[in-house]
Amino acid sequence: MGASTQIHQTYANGHPAVDPTQVPYRLYTDPELYAREQEQLFRGPTWNYLALEAELAKPGDFRANFIGETPVFITRDQKGELHALVNRCAHRGAIVCREVRGNRKTMVCPYHQWSYDLNGTLRGVPFRRGVNGKGGYAEDFNPAEHSLTPVRIATYRGLVFGTFSDDVAPLPEYLGPAMREHFDTIFNRPIEVLGFSRQLIHGNWKVYAENTKDPYHGSLLHMFHATFGSYRSSQDGGMKVDEQGRNSLIIALKSDEKQELAAYTSESVGSYSKTLKLADPTLLAARPEFDRFSTTIQYIFPNLVVQQISNTLATRQLVPKGVDKFELLVTYFGYRDDDDEMRTMRIKQSNLIGPAGLIALEDGYAVELVQRAVAYDREAHSYIELGGRGTGNDDSLVTESAIRAFWKSYGELMGLRWGGSADGSNGTARAD
Amino acid sequence: MEATELRARIEDLQAAYAECLDSNRLEQWPEFFTERCIYKIIPYENEALGMPIPLMYGDSRGMLRDRVVAHRNANFFAPHMYRHLIARMRIAGNDHGVVSTFTNYAVYRTMLDPGDYGRSELFSVGVYQDKIVFENGNPLFQEKIVVIDTSQISTLLVTPL
Numbered sequence: 001m002g003a004s005t006q007i008h009q010t011y012a013n014g015h016p017a018v019d020p021t022q023v024p025y026r027l028y029t030d031p032e033l034y035a036r037e038q039e040q041l042f043r044g045p046t047w048n049y050l051a052l053e054a055e056l057a058k059p060g061d062f063r064a065n066f067i068g069e070t071p072v073f074i075t076r077d078q079k080g081e082l083h084a085l086v087n088r089c090a091h092r093g094a095i096v097c098r099e100v101r102g103n104r105k106t107m108v109c110p111y112h113q114w115s116y117d118l119n120g121t122l123r124g125v126p127f128r129r130g131v132n133g134k135g136g137y138a139e140d141f142n143p144a145e146h147s148l149t150p151v152r153i154a155t156y157r158g159l160v161f162g163t164f165s166d167d168v169a170p171l172p173e174y175l176g177p178a179m180r181e182h183f184d185t186i187f188n189r190p191i192e193v194l195g196f197s198r199q200l201i202h203g204n205w206k207v208y209a210e211n212t213k214d215p216y217h218g219s220l221l222h223m224f225h226a227t228f229g230s231y232r233s234s235q236d237g238g239m240k241v242d243e244q245g246r247n248s249l250i251i252a253l254k255s256d257e258k259q260e261l262a263a264y265t266s267e268s269v270g271s272y273s274k275t276l277k278l279a280d281p282t283l284l285a286a287r288p289e290f291d292r293f294s295t296t297i298q299y300i301f302p303n304l305v306v307q308q309i310s311n312t313l314a315t316r317q318l319v320p321k322g323v324d325k326f327e328l329l330v331t332y333f334g335y336r337d338d339d340d341e342m343r344t345m346r347i348k349q350s351n352l353i354g355p356a357g358l359i360a361l362e363d364g365y366a367v368e369l370v371q372r373a374v375a376y377d378r379e380a381h382s383y384i385e386l387g388g389r390g391t392g393n394d395d396s397l398v399t400e401s402a403i404r405a406f407w408k409s410y411g412e413l414m415g416l417r418w419g420g421s422a423d424g425s426n427g428t429a430r431a432d
Numbered sequence: 433m434e435a436t437e438l439r440a441r442i443e444d445l446q447a448a449y450a451e452c453l454d455s456n457r458l459e460q461w462p463e464f465f466t467e468r469c470i471y472k473i474i475p476y477e478n479e480a481l482g483m484p485i486p487l488m489y490g491d492s493r494g495m496l497r498d499r500v501v502a503h504r505n506a507n508f509f510a511p512h513m514y515r516h517l518i519a520r521m522r523i524a525g526n527d528h529g530v531v532s533t534f535t536n537y538a539v540y541r542t543m544l545d546p547g548d549y550g551r552s553e554l555f556s557v558g559v560y561q562d563k564i565v566f567e568n569g570n571p572l573f574q575e576k577i578v579v580i581d582t583s584q585i586s587t588l589l590v591t592p593l
């Protein structure tokens with residue numbers, strides 16, 4: 001108790017908690033801060049990704065999920081409207097929706113069988129009038145006052161987001177023009193969900209958030225393409241950061257599009273190799289999409305990553321499970337109008353991503369390496385000055401600007417004082 | 433081949449396959465498969481939904497070799513070892529020499545990195561859905577579908593199951 005009060009005061013008294021170029025490692029390990037994140041971030045003025053509408057195509061479809069650690073579920077009611085509800089019975093608090101996904105007409109809490117419509121309205125209560133005139137609820141019991149707690153939702157291009165906040169900006173504004181434009185590209189036509197993967201990573205969720213804003217690690221940590229010569233590290237692209245610094249988009253374009261386009265036929269894919277060659281290059285057979293060959297990693301604060309790596313398309317949801325653990329739930333998709341060849345390519349290329357991904361599996365390991373090393377050094381800090389100290393767009397991929405922007409925005413939302421100098425005006429705050 | 437001999441031969445194949453992975457002889461792993469083959473690790477979650485996305489996939493011995501070359505040369509991960517426990521298989525059918533079997537497995541992962549050296553955990557449990565053929569008298573996997581109940585992968589999955 002004493003210890004946590006002290007921590008609270010440390011933050012409140014303006015110890016420079018977050019300088020976006022020097023992030024103290026306690027931000028990854030402090031349980032009190034983690035609890036505050038639940039209130040001020042996940043249940044605060046943010047939009048949390050909940051589902052793809054394609055997962056909830058039919059009336060009665062539902063799926064359970066989480067906003068931070070708060071259990072929620074999302075439904076499509078009989079009228080076809082989407083709802084999100086806190087997954088907690090209005091009677092005495094039990095979990096109501098007990099399956100990951102499914103289709104139902106009503107949700108019945110197993111404990112005492114209070115039953116709810118899919119919009120959360122309480123429909124039925126057993127023994128409401130008691131038995132033989134004894135027990136039960138009073139005359140003035142009003143079921144309408146005992147609905148499930150609703151979560152406000154909004155959708156954009158078939159992605160469903162939810163918020164506990166009345167003050168958060170409307171979703172399109174929250175996303176910002178650059179992020180919307182990317183959604184417009186990726187979600188340009190009806191999608192088909194192709195599967196899921198789940199990964200439990202033993203690290204703080206923010207270490208992973210940094211990873212998804214870090215174009216620097218791509219060709220250094222993930223050595224698959226370099227090893228097989230199927231990729232050259234000189235990639236064009238850039239980094240886009242929204243005005244608040246929360247959301248970001250890494251775009252990596254292949255540097256020589258013509259050459260890459262020629263590599264479309266699987267036979268020639270391995271042709272850059274100087275050392276090792278793929279025995280079966282059909283693994284990398286790909287088609288240009290969105291008029292280009294590219295990798296794009298988009299992070300929407302606080303819990304969504306939209307990834308497009310070659311022909312793999314997926315959303316990744318971060319579900320925190322304590323200060324040093326989170327689950328990564330990946331939802332893979334294609335388009336409903338994919339031909340068989342494209343569908344096959346997407347499935348084969350899924351080898352590249354996810355928990356067993358040839359160019360992705362290292363991320364979970366990297367997060368855990370950080371978490372382990374920082375566990376006992378609360379005041380030590382990282383060094384985030386690649387590409388300068390700015391927090392804005394960058395036409396280089398050798399930059400950590402989006403990571404700085406993340407910490408700046410995080411500090412603001414969490415009410416942390418930050419900045420290397422007393423007034424915080426050391427230049428790190430500017431969004432340029 | 434008589435039923436008892438067939439069972440014995442396939443059980444030996446399963447045991448040798450497990451031992452190959454457990455003793456880190458990954459280079460030999462593709463040799464347990466036919467040249468054209470299917471090796472697939474798919475979460476139960478997807479299998480149950482009829483969704484196709486696998487975690488690991490190969491449809492030729494070459495693609496399995498590429499996995500091993502990547503494992504050895506490209507991928508970064510904490511050093512670890514596996515121990516397979518393989519239950520008694522059920523032979524589900526024999527269709528013109530293609531023998532279908534179902535075999536439950538459990539894989540324990542033991543970490544070999546400094547922080548966790550010697551810590552074992554149940555890493556994956558599921559069922560092998562195999563199709564086995566005999567080439568030159570030797571049983572090989574024409575298809576090995578690993579349906580993992582453990583849909584939630586702890587940290588990462590780099591070594592085949």
Ligand code: FES
Pocket residue numbers: 089090091092093094109110111112113114
């Ligand atoms: S807690 Fe749900 S009905 Fe009692």
Ligand SMILES: [Fe+2]
Pocket residue numbers: 211217218222359360363
């Ligand atoms: Fe990565």
